Amino acid sequence: MNDSMAIVADRWMLESRQLVNWGSYNGYHEFRPSTDALAPVTLLAGASESGKSTLVDAQISLLYPTGTPYNKASNSGKSERNDYTYLRGMAGINDSAEGERPVYLRGRGDDGTPHNIWGAIVDTYVNHSDGGLLSCAKFLYLTTGDGKDGLRRRYATWNRKIDPRAMDRYRDVPFTANMLREMYPECETYPNAETFHAAIWHIMGLSAEACRLLHKIQSTDAPARLEDIFKQGVLDVPEAIAIARNTVDDYERYHENFHIMEEKIKRVGKLRAIQNLYGEYSAKRNELGEYRRADPETEAGEAAITAWAISRMAGEIRAGIPAAERAIEDARLRIGQADLRIQGLDAQIDAVRERLEGLDNGNLLRLKNDLQRARRDREETRVRRQRLAARFERTSGKLPTDETSWDDMRAALAETARSYDKRRAELDSAYEELVARRAAFGEERERLRRDYERARRQKSRVTDAMADARDLIARATGLDAAELPYVAELMDVKENEERWRTAMNVAYAPIAQTILVDRRHEAGFAAKVSAIDPTHMIRRTWRFVDTRQTHDAKSEEGWLSSKLRYREDSPFASWLKTQTASQRYDAACVDAIDDADERRQVQADGQIKSGAHGFHGTKGMTPVIGFINETYLAQLRERVSRKEREYADVDQRCGQAKRDLELLHDERALADAVADMPWREIDVFAAEKLVDELKTQIDRIEGDPELKTLRERLDELARQRDEAGRTRYHAQADLDGAQKAERLETQWLASHDDGTFDESTIPETVSNRLAGAYEDACGIIGDRKERPKHLAGISDAEGKTPFAQRVVRKLENVMGGQITRLSEQTGEKRTATEQAMQSYLEDHAADDGIVTASVNDYQYFLRELSDLDMLVTRKTTDEEYANSVEKLYMSLQQLNRSIRSDEENIGEQLDRINDMLKDQKFGPREGRLALTVEFGKPQRDFAQAFGAILTKLDDWTQEDRDDATATRKAF
Template sequence: MTMLDTLFGLIPAESRGQQWVAEDLQLINWGGYDGGPHRVRFSPYATLLCGGSGSGKSTLMDAYIALMMPHTTPFNGASNGGITGRPRGDEQRNILSYGRGKIDESRTDEGTRLRVLRGDGEDTWTAIAMTWLDHDGSRFTALRAWYIPAAARILEDTVRVRATFDGFFDLSQLEEAASQRLADSALRTLGLETLGTDREFSARLHAVLGIGAAGSGAKAMSLLARIQAGQQITTVDDLYKRLVLEEPETMATADAVVAHFDELESTRTSMITARQQVNALEPIQGIRERIAAAAEQVRLIDEVGDFASPSSRATLWRAERRLDLLREVEAELRDRTHALDLTLREKKALVDAAEAERDGLLDLLRQSGGDRLETAQRELRAVERRLADVRRERDRFDAVLAELGLSASSADEFAKVQSEARAAQSEASARRQARATFAEAESARQSLAKRRRALAEERAEADRLRGSIPPALDRARMLLAEAAGLDVDDLPFVGELIEVRTEFEPWREAFNLALGGFATTLLIDDAHLARFRAAIDEVRLPMRLRYEGVQAGLAESPNGDGRTLPGRLDHRSTPFTGWLQQRLDERFAFVCVDSSSQLSAHTMALTITGQMSQGTRGAHGGHGRENVLGFSNERRLRALDEQAEALEAEVAAATAAVTEAEAAMDAIEQRSTAFAMIHGLTWEQIDVDSLTQELERWTAVEAEVTTANPEIAELRERAETLKVKAAVLRDEIGAVGAQRAEAQERWGAVTDDVDDCQRVVDEAESLSVDAAQAAFLDERFMLSSPSDAEGLSASERLARLDLALKSAAARLAADRRAAEEAHDEQRERMRQLMSSFLERWPNLNLLPDPDASVDDFLRILEALRANGLHELENEWRDSLLKLSGNDLTSLDSTLSRSVREIKERIEPINSIMRELPFYDDQHRLQISPRESQSEARKRFRRDLREVRGLIEAASTDDEREHAYKRMSRLIGRMRRSAPDFAELIDVRNHVRVSAERVLAATGEHVALYDHIGEKSGGESQELVAFIVGAALRYQLGDAGASHPRYAPVFMDEALIKADAHFTKRAIGAWRGLGFQLVIGAPNDKYSAIEPHVDVEYTILKDTRGRSWAKPKVAVGE
């Protein structure tokens, strides 16, 4: 838009600096204004539209809004201050509802149905046009039209027309274009200039009609819309902020700061996400390699096969490796055999030389008297051997005697011991008695142990039971219940339903005896009796059970006479209890008496010992029977615990008896065994003293010969040395011979092995072991490195290989299992990694399939690495701090500037109002701004400066991270959703505005106008007219002109709360400011307005919902 610099500021070039007034408004098919065109002509000064509620006044006003205002301006603002939802949305009046002429809604079986004047199941159209008149007679028309298809649900489904015309345009000319769905070509044929967007349309209107200074037409139209809505306002501050001030720049600046931060933060978040994704995906390559390695391991093992198979690669590898080693061993054994042959020849020669020398020495020794010495030495050696044997036997004999507590140092004493031994062998009766005693004690102990186990089982089963009924009876009941398909609770024993009252506990045994078998009778509902009998007929029980069908559900009675047996019992509440109480009263109403002498005094009586009488009959005995009465199993468990404690003492005593009998039997057996050991001995076998004397005699002979001829000892020593040497050499010859034989045998075996391995290799001509297979088998079964083989012979290396090959099959199987497990484990780990990745970052194009999707995941990883986002986080954070720090600086300055601008904007408005009399000719109205302070705003501004300082001073990662967190919290307070956003950012809240009446001549203060609600309706309307009218002149860019360039001001339900005097002054204020007024008012509230308008229309509506405007005072032709 081209602007001209004038005395009044920048104004549109196309505006001629004069005034446009609304001449007339045309409607076709708009709301209740069906058909048309409907035409309303306006006075250049003031026009009144009056009518009843719902007649269509606001519909006319909304037509002006639909034509002139942006789509964010809601309809019917004056009547519906409490409306919610999006402006012109489904919940409010909108173009579609006006175009179809919505009447109301009704509920049908299909849902809510609209009642409309037109467009129900068919296409329709609507149009609005306004013509303005300039002072020179020029006219300008703007129109909007909508073609609404039957299926249209939202505005975007319609054909929208925005057009202007230089001059007056009759809307009836659109009929032909409407038949062509308002095609652009048809509109241009009519001379209309169409515009494609709302922005272009508004710019055209603002340019031609001169709306707004410096291109701020949108602000002027926004103020006109707020004036037209005429919402209730209570203070001058609220009036000025809602009707004059637009949304401050600070809010847009804060939004920009937040948006900038969020944009950079979003990038940072993307980088963090990328880093997390890279970290999550990086293990995939390693896992894939491990999966491949495990699969390759399995493949290699499968390819080499089993060592047990003669045609496998493993067998061929074994043959080749053993063949190489066997040939080395063969050469080694050949060399060893030759070396052993040489050693044998050498040692045989040494033996022959030693024996020849010894023979010469022996001849010399015999010539020197050595025969007698040799005899003495021979006898001496024989005696030493016999003495050693006798001593061993004597030691054993003395140990046996020590066990028996006996001794024998002479032949006579030995004879006595032998007699005792023979007597001990005949003590068979003592042994039998000891064995019998042991067997009897052991039998008693086992019997008690069996009783203890049975008692423990009974205790466990009793713990399961609820009452005192024996387990055997309970098991029988369970069999019957299972056969009959009943629950155990449906078959109670009588004893389970009754309990002896605590104060009568001493009578428990007597009551058990008196009730007898009735206490163990099963009760069953007689409704189930026939089915029960049929079901249990085939059941075999080890004991006989009595049952009785009873009437269930009878009412229970309170406890009876405490002197009788039934009165001394408590009853568990069940369906059978009522019947049981009756039966006890009928059959067991025994009177409990203190002594037998009282039995005859009653028809039925019972003593505490259990004797009972029934007339002349009676019964006694049976004491010691188990208790079967009681709800709880506590009494039975206590009794069983007492039995178990007593039984433990018996078991301990029996165990001690067994130990004692066993010890006695062992003593007898030990004595018999000991005597058996010495029974066959003779005195000569243990007579050490006699042999000791003989040894001393031969030792003396040897000493005598040696002393007589000293040379004999030397000769004999030399001969003995040669003898030992020859013996040693012969042993060595034997050892070397054995080694040679072993080597020879080993050589033969190795030769056979070589032949076998060569045969395996020859037979496997079509089979080969590749390098990978050979390397795998070498690593598993050969020495791991040359350093390990260093110093080992070929035989040792072959032995190690054969030892390793013994477990080769098991090791290969274990290796294969381990590889398979590793493969499965790594695949599962891969799947879990993929699943975890997709849970955090869903991707419908990916599946957690370790086989099919691994390449896709790796491509994602490569893309992330190529992108490099994950490595730029620190750089982006620094950039974020720098840029956002600049934004904070901009916001801080904008906050200060915006408060200053609010104050500055008031001065032009005050200048306008200084020329307008207010209250009377001597007074003027002025607006007074006052900046307000709050601790929250001070702290916010201080935080802005501190965070900027932190950002500038940050030099380390920790400091930058701290500054970033502080800034993030600060940005959070700038968001529109923040609770203190309006307090901190909306600078309109930083200034308090009031009005004051001053003297025109001096500007002296006369009166303060703060709360509009304190004034009368007329005074408040006059005040609003002055303030808003002056502000509108400023917004329109006409502050210094005699008249505003754009004059129309529409006011819906305004000026209706004042009397004629104040209404006149309010209208006078608007007209004095040069505005053209179009006022809407209800029928009962327009009387004060009517005298001050030039044109008046009455808005009417018929019973079918159609509206029209009837001139009451029309515009003169």
């Protein structure tokens, strides 16, 4: 027995329909139809727009399969009706300057502030067979700013009456299944409409087909003809049609659901980006707030920095006082020891000197002093001579070797200096002329190189300027450069007529640089070209040509046009042949012009005579007409090589001219240097001789053994005396410094350190930054032990900023710079965050006039993210895509089988009917009745498309079932 059948059928009757915010039913309403056992009929009557269809559409939304259209009787079925417009209470359409805008009853308060909307449809049914009760509920929720895609639906059934008004307590957040179970204990909740319908249809003995048939009856779409009634009621509609409709309905439902899910995923991505940006902005803002407590631009911040610095300095100075006291005692002890040592050494030195003076009368000391001076003079003379020798080698050759040649050289250099200005002017003029020629040759060389590369690459003789102008026109008009040829690119002299190339370039020069344009592009061409800045393009001429028109061109033998060949694959070739053979441009080719001949004539060298006018000369004319061949390229290469040789020659001459100028400058400088320099200042040999003579005299005196011993003893005692003196000096300096440091440190602490600063008032991050800046500022004091006395002012100079104050200023500068950077970074983060917010609002909350793209409204976006994050995940979406494709694949396979089996089933049904009719007699003549049916084959286009879809889904099932991208493509 079928599970949906029973011995005694259930008899479910609608007892109550409760509506909350559904269409024109604003707030809560309850409809109670008749449940009378004998006459359970309720008539809905009323004027147009009184809510009849709205009440019926609630049943369609709640009970019928997803995708069932709303009541067609409503306004002739023209109004847009769906769950979203019913929940918002769409009242009509208004025309405004921005176009048609819907008018809604709900979604904004009296002051225009948008708010969340919720609604509900609850049907309560009573089973008159066993007294059972069934409530079917559909709750709708729309968050502020959401459109149709953001509508949330929740489904529930309960064996008691559901009062939807109880859910109003949750109006500020989207409804969840847990909320429904909490409010209606032991109720059943459903994740989607499909599972909800399956449950209630099973309970009430309904099916999707029954609901659709009922919908047809309600919507005046029921079968009317006897044939249709027979097909649907006796033979039954072919199963394939029902499966096809269900499959299409399933696909549309899946597609709509996926579209909504994808949109929500995109919204979640945007909201997460806003969340991350706001997090970065908030962190920077908080960090900036901490640094504001040490802002040198404010009185409190400046005081905080100063107090922090004084506290840190006071700690170092306080620790430095005991060290200064120990340094004082140590210096005093070293001074006493040094004084005793010096007294003993002085006595010994005096005794040795008395003995020495008795032996050499003091000559040795004098000679040694002279030797020291002579050695210094010798070194200075050697260095001076070496420098002059190098300068002479660069200018006049070798340095003179005696005083006479030296004086002659000085006189010659002085004479050279007197003509310096004249020679400098001549060399400058020659050098500037050569530089100008080199620049001109360089430009010409580069132009020739470009011409060669362009000709080799583009197979064209046109210049760079011509090609650039054409490219500008091509970009402006959207055409390809190949569609805009120059006349010069479409023609050339025949290979055996090369001697007439110059004549061709002269005769056809007026049209050679004309751009040809197909007349089909004429419309709008001028307007597009007007967009080009005229200062960026040389003046060009173009001509529109009807390429579809055939031109009859004939060249007369002996005329210039007969010596030409053309690019025959060009659509402009026919027109060009006509032009080149025209009276305006063509000319008779002659070896010498005949003045008596009135025809237009041209010589091979380009001279033209046309009537009373004559023309000659090609200077400055660029020959651009012709095709590219190896001979032409070889000519271009030769021109490039020739210009490179000319450039190299003038470059070499420029270098020589520059060296001549430098030599002249060196000669002048040398003349100035030796003008007042006597020979003795560079006579190294005389200086060497004097040193040798002094050394000889000293060696003779020091040869006395006794004198030598005494001198060595005196030197040793003097060394010891100097060492003791240095020791005493350093000790005294240490004492003075230590005493001064101790005095300054004590005074500094007395005037600055009051011990009231609490370092905890400065945030740890700011304190660490101050500490780093403090170490940097004090880093100029290499030894950390020396810091206290410098902080106390031992190195401060009058009129200069004290060191301690410079440290404080350094801290203020660092804090000011850090705050400026943080302010800029905070502003950038805020701008980025608000731009993301603005983009989100434009896309998803354009009608929301209250929420702004401001960090002050961040909580709105956070609530949006929280609401949406619970609804969608990428993994779930991928799984749903795979499940949906698999279900559709199964449905299509079932459809494929049904197409083949439906004909057999209908045939068997007709056979059974005909068996029943064959023994029956009809009418007064007792006639016989038999039924037949004709089956049409599926349309060919349908069969091919259907087969292709099945093949693709077969491949997907076998190979791409786990590939998310392939699954979405298959869907």
